[in-house]
Structures are given as structure tokens and as C-alpha cells.
Amino acid sequence: MKIFIINRIKSIGYAFKGAYLLFKKEASIQTQTVIAILTIIAGFYFEISGTEWAIQLLTIALIMGIEGVNTAIEEMADFIHPDYDQHIGRIKDISAGAVFIVAIVAMVIGAIIYFPKIF
Numbered sequence: 294m295k296i297f298i299i300n301r302i303k304s305i306g307y308a309f310k311g312a313y314l315l316f317k318k319e320a321s322i323q324t325q326t327v328i329a330i331l332t333i334i335a336g337f338y339f340e341i342s343g344t345e346w347a348i349q350l351l352t353i354a355l356i357m358g359i360e361g362v363n364t365a366i367e368e369m370a371d372f373i374h375p376d377y378d379q380h381i382g383r384i385k386d387i388s389a390g391a392v393f394i395v396a397i398v399a400m401v402i403g404a405i406i407y408f409p410k411i412f
């Protein structure tokens with residue numbers, strides 16, 4: 294049991310290190326952080342409901358989480374096969390496509406929440 298708890302604490306430490314690397318190194322995550330802060334400010338300004346807060350925060354977490362996974366896939370692809378390769382290109386395109394899908398849905402969710410409050 295003690296070993297289990299120590300290992301879990303170590304895992305949290307590794308996860309913190311990974312999140313720190315993402316925020317420090319990845320321009321796309323930095324951009325998304327700025328957008329997330331702006332939407333949180335907008336949430337307070339327009340006094341969105343509890344449900345809208347939950348959906349907004351979930352959307353922010355989803356987009357940043359999937360961007361983190363995309364970055365990890367790109368890093369792994371570059372490590373395993375640094376040279377140009379059609380398959381690596383396809384893997385990276387599919388990974389970027391996953392981020393794109395979430396980003397489109399996030400924009401639609403933003404429009405559903407804020408359009409009625411602005412217009």
C-alpha cells in the first residue's frame with residue numbers, strides 16, 4: 294500500500310513536469326492558454342450560468358489536453374523517425390486533425406454561449 298501511494302505521488306510529479314514542459318515550450322498551448330484566460334474573463338463579464346461554466350471549462354480542458362497528446366505524438370514521431378517519411382507525415386496529419394475537430398466544436402460552443410449575450 295505504501296509503495297502504491299509513493300508511486301502515485303511520483304506519477305503526479307512526472308505529470309506536473311510534463312505540463313510545465315508543455316506550457317514552457319509549446320506555442321500552440323501558450324496561445325490556447327491566452328484564449329482560455331480571455332474566455333474565463335468573458336465568463337465573469339457576461340455572468341454565464343453554472344452549466345455554461347462547466348461546459349466552457351470542459352471545452353478548455355479538452356482542447357488543451359488533446360493539444361498535449363498531439364505534441365507528444367509529434368515528439369515521438371520525430372524521435373523514432375527524424376527523416377522525412379510519408380507515414381510519419383500521415384500520423385502527424387491525423388493527430389493535428391484530432392485537434393482541429395475539437396477546435397471547431399469549441400468555437401461552436403463559444404458561439405452558442407456568447408452570441409445570445411452579445412447580440
Ligand SMILES: Nc1ncnc2c1ncn2[C@@H]1O[C@H](COP(=O)(O)OP(=O)(O)OP(=O)(O)O)[C@@H](O)[C@H]1O
Nearest residue numbers: 321367374375376377378379381382383385386389
Ligand atoms: N518527418 C516528416 N515526414 C513527413 N512529413 C512530415 C514530417 N514532419 C512533419 N511533416 C508534415 O508537416 C506537418 C507539420 O509537422 P510539424 O511536426 O511541424 O507539426 P506542427 O503542427 O507544425 O507542430 P508544432 O507547431 O508544434 O511544431 C505534418 O502534419 C506533416 O504533414
